[in-house]
Amino acid sequence: MNYRWFSTDIVIRPDDIDVNAHVHNSRYLDLVLAARYDQMARCYGMAMEAFLRLGFSWVNTKTYIEHKRELVMGDVAVVRTRVGEMYPKGVRVEFEILRQATGKLCADGWQEYTMISVQSGRAVVIPDEIRRIYSIQQ
Amino acid sequence: MNYRWFSTDIVIRPDDIDVNAHVHNSRYLDLVLAARYDQMARCYGMAMEAFLRLGFSWVNTKTYIEHKRELVMGDVAVVRTRVGEMYPKGVRVEFEILRQATGKLCADGWQEYTMISVQSGRAVVIPDEIRRIYSIQQ
Amino acid sequence: MNYRWFSTDIVIRPDDIDVNAHVHNSRYLDLVLAARYDQMARCYGMAMEAFLRLGFSWVNTKTYIEHKRELVMGDVAVVRTRVGEMYPKGVRVEFEILRQATGKLCADGWQEYTMISVQSGRAVVIPDEIRRIYSIQQ
Amino acid sequence: MNYRWFSTDIVIRPDDIDVNAHVHNSRYLDLVLAARYDQMARCYGMAMEAFLRLGFSWVNTKTYIEHKRELVMGDVAVVRTRVGEMYPKGVRVEFEILRQATGKLCADGWQEYTMISVQSGRAVVIPDEIRRIYSIQQ
Numbered sequence: 001m002n003y004r005w006f007s008t009d010i011v012i013r014p015d016d017i018d019v020n021a022h023v024h025n026s027r028y029l030d031l032v033l034a035a036r037y038d039q040m041a042r043c044y045g046m047a048m049e050a051f052l053r054l055g056f057s058w059v060n061t062k063t064y065i066e067h068k069r070e071l072v073m074g075d076v077a078v079v080r081t082r083v084g085e086m087y088p089k090g091v092r093v094e095f096e097i098l099r100q101a102t103g104k105l106c107a108d109g110w111q112e113y114t115m116i117s118v119q120s121g122r123a124v125v126i127p128d129e130i131r132r133i134y135s136i137q138q
Numbered sequence: 139m140n141y142r143w144f145s146t147d148i149v150i151r152p153d154d155i156d157v158n159a160h161v162h163n164s165r166y167l168d169l170v171l172a173a174r175y176d177q178m179a180r181c182y183g184m185a186m187e188a189f190l191r192l193g194f195s196w197v198n199t200k201t202y203i204e205h206k207r208e209l210v211m212g213d214v215a216v217v218r219t220r221v222g223e224m225y226p227k228g229v230r231v232e233f234e235i236l237r238q239a240t241g242k243l244c245a246d247g248w249q250e251y252t253m254i255s256v257q258s259g260r261a262v263v264i265p266d267e268i269r270r271i272y273s274i275q276q
Numbered sequence: 277m278n279y280r281w282f283s284t285d286i287v288i289r290p291d292d293i294d295v296n297a298h299v300h301n302s303r304y305l306d307l308v309l310a311a312r313y314d315q316m317a318r319c320y321g322m323a324m325e326a327f328l329r330l331g332f333s334w335v336n337t338k339t340y341i342e343h344k345r346e347l348v349m350g351d352v353a354v355v356r357t358r359v360g361e362m363y364p365k366g367v368r369v370e371f372e373i374l375r376q377a378t379g380k381l382c383a384d385g386w387q388e389y390t391m392i393s394v395q396s397g398r399a400v401v402i403p404d405e406i407r408r409i410y411s412i413q414q
Numbered sequence: 415m416n417y418r419w420f421s422t423d424i425v426i427r428p429d430d431i432d433v434n435a436h437v438h439n440s441r442y443l444d445l446v447l448a449a450r451y452d453q454m455a456r457c458y459g460m461a462m463e464a465f466l467r468l469g470f471s472w473v474n475t476k477t478y479i480e481h482k483r484e485l486v487m488g489d490v491a492v493v494r495t496r497v498g499e500m501y502p503k504g505v506r507v508e509f510e511i512l513r514q515a516t517g518k519l520c521a522d523g524w525q526e527y528t529m530i531s532v533q534s535g536r537a538v539v540i541p542d543e544i545r546r547i548y549s550i551q552q
Contacts, residue, residue: 013286014313015162015306019155019211025474026153026443030291033439037290037349047350060439064478073157073313074323148427152451153444163336164305168429171301175428175487185488198301202340211451212461291440293433295487300429349433 002138003083006043008035009100010077022070023077028107029063032095035079046133056124058113061090065109069099076100083134089123090114091134140276141221144181146173147238148215160208161215166245167201170233173217184271194262196251199228203247207237214238221272227261228252229272278414279359282319284311285376286353298346299353304383305339308371311355322409332400334389337366341385345375352376359410365399366390367410416552417497420457422449423514424491436484437491442521443477446509449493460547470538472527475504479523483513490514497548503537504528505548 010031018024023031041047051057071077077097084094090113097107117124126134148169156162161169179185189195209215215235222232228251235245255262264272286307294300299307317323327333347353353373360370366389373383393400402410424445432438437445455461465471485491491511498508504527511521531538540548 010287010289011310011314013306013310015156015164015303015309017157018153019157019159020471021157024153025447025477026440027291029440029443030289033291034287034289038287041350049350057434060481062478062480063439064476066476067474074317074325149424149448149452151424151444151448153441153447158333163309163339164302165429167302167305168427171429172425172427176425179488187488195296198343200340200342201301202338204338205336212455212463291432291438294429295431295433295435297433302429 001085001135003134004136004138005080005082006035006039007078007080008038010034010079012071012073012075012077014073017073020070022072023075025067028065028067028071028097031077031079031097032081032093032111035081035095036093039081044133044136046130051130052118055118056130057116057118058091059116060111061114062112063109064111065107067107069104069106071097071099071106077106078103084110086126086131086134088125091126139223139273141272142274142276143218143220144173144177145216145218146176148172148217150209150211150213150215152211155211158208160210161213163205166203166205166209166235169215169217169235170219170231170249173219173233174231177219182271182274184268189268190256193256194268195254195256196229197254198249199252200250201247202249203245205245207242207244209235209237209244215244216241222248224264224269224272226263229264277361277411279410280412280414281356281358282311282315283354283356284314286310286355288347288349288351288353290349293349296346298348299351301343304341304343304347304373307353307355307373308357308369308387311357311371312369315357320409320412322406327406328394331394332406333392333394334367335392336387337390338388339385340387341383343383345380345382347373347375347382353382354379360386362402362407362410364401367402415499415549417548418550418552419494419496420449420453421492421494422452424448424493426485426487426489426491428487431487434484436486437489439481442479442481442485442511445491445493445511446495446507446525449495449509450507453495458547458550460544465544466532469532470544471530471532472505473530474525475528476526477523478525479521481521483518483520485511485513485520491520492517498524500540500545500548502539505540 016027080096084092094110114123154161154165218234222230232248292303356372360368370386430441494510498506508524
């Protein structure tokens, strides 16, 4: 499967910047999360709220991130994500964070999310309908 | 009324520090909130969870803060708070943030909180029992 | 003097949301700071970097904020700021934060900033040229 | 090599908690960073400031984290880290985050850091003296 990449532009804020004058390391994961929320609603047509209304939620279980170049004050981050793989009860999301001004890659990595039932808190098999929604091809 | 001051020590973390190499301005309010949660449980004997179990919550409506000296990496903040005044449906909390190493005042100010019913979201008159718990004198 | 208001739209991110399902209180100050940085560069034509290059910086000394309505996930904040007053060595900035979808006021307040010499760390008289740049009228 | 584990207790603050009522995912990395700063100074006897004074700094290049259990409001996090491996120009730090009340593992993973010269921004070979300081055995 070759799932489609989607992209979200995020303006870096002063509170994202740390003592080293670049975006604080952990904030890169917040950029990915923000992009993912945006893309769930805008690109897949199923916002996080829609999952919650069906009694489902996504829990982040694993994250890998590699930092290649820094983002600094005044930058716009281009955050690209796609479904890398779908498992019976979860999904691997791949991401890339680029600096808009140069198009250069600043960080990339992936995250795994497990679908849970909000009521039981337990992992559940992803319903076919959601699997279909997440299956937009390149 | 002269309500009692309580004190909480908070170790400054690297993610609190901004590009100016001192604690980021908005984080001072997070220090006050952390101190208040600690003191509600430890000093007044009524943790935030206890309020929620009774169907009440506190909503911050107003904040005033004055910055006098900076807190930096490696500092321990001493966060003192007290009830400044009690209103029928709310409370004014006064705070002081000091650097433990010098005892010098870094910031002070006050916050007003309204007690709400979690169910209705509306302001409610503070029950006498809670008023009593918050009335520890100097 | 009746200085001009400027406006910046900021998309709320998931990491801005706290356990109460609305924007965390201290993050409202980060929205104001982000708007101010944007407007310094875009509206006054003098970015923070330009101040620093001249050996000046701004230090936030006082903040007052009043919360009227909550911002939630999915909201775009409209952050309006203007110079309220200019002092010999500082400036009072007034701000309003509105929810874009409704145009309703969510928070307002003001901040005072002192201009300092980066080298000495001391307050300095605001140069006429900068005073002029900040004097855009309504 | 079997390098020694060190441990730092960190009280979870209200601003660490997100809409899911547990510690926000990216904040786990801030806990690791806070523990590392503490342990550099207290356990290895070489604080971050000491590195900077010698003209060196550490840049985080890779992070892997696995979330196993959530940390919640009121928790104290026990953050254990150790040097996993030393490379010519960098180091791999392993970490574990436990809930103090239960001793249960909440998250673990590793980070890679490259030593750079502050002046050039380039990776440098770790001096023998620093290699020795980081070589405390189990």
